[in-house]
Amino acid sequence: MLFHVTMEVQLPQSMPKDQADALKAQEKALAQRLQEEGSWRHLWRVAGQYANxxxxxxxxxxxxxxxxxxxxxxxxxxxxxxPLCRHPSSVRAGDL
Structure with a gap:
């Protein structure tokens, strides 16, 4: 099943930089692993925002x-x- 997900990150300004950097590194590693495994199919940054x-x-x-x-x-x-489902007019049969 496909899902369109928008995520906006709002780290507290009071969070120490080293803690924020560690969280971001962990997030990146997990996001890349999930992409390689196929469950996170696409990932785009929203320009001008800390969001994807x-x-x-x-x-x-x-x-x-x-x-x-x-x-x-x-x-x-x-x-x-x-939640997303395939549009009947789509020519992309693999996007189920």
Whole structure:
């Protein structure tokens, strides 16, 4: 099942730089692993914001919820999720 997910990161200004840097490094490593495994299909930065737009391919809502909660930056994110399905006029048969 495909999901369009927008994530906006809001780290506290009071967070020490070394703690923020460590969280960002952990987040990057996990995001890259999930992309390589295929569950995080697309990842785009939103220009001018500390935010991204992503497409996830996971079996369902519970799996997406668990994946998002596993992200190191999850406690500092505002997340919006939209379930997707294939449009009947799409010529991309592989996007199910």
């Amino acid at each position: 737009v992503s497409i996830f391919d996971v079996p369902g809502n519970e799996e997406l919820h668990a994946l998002l909660m596993s992200l190191p930056l999850f406690p500092y994110m505002r997340i919006a999720v939209t």
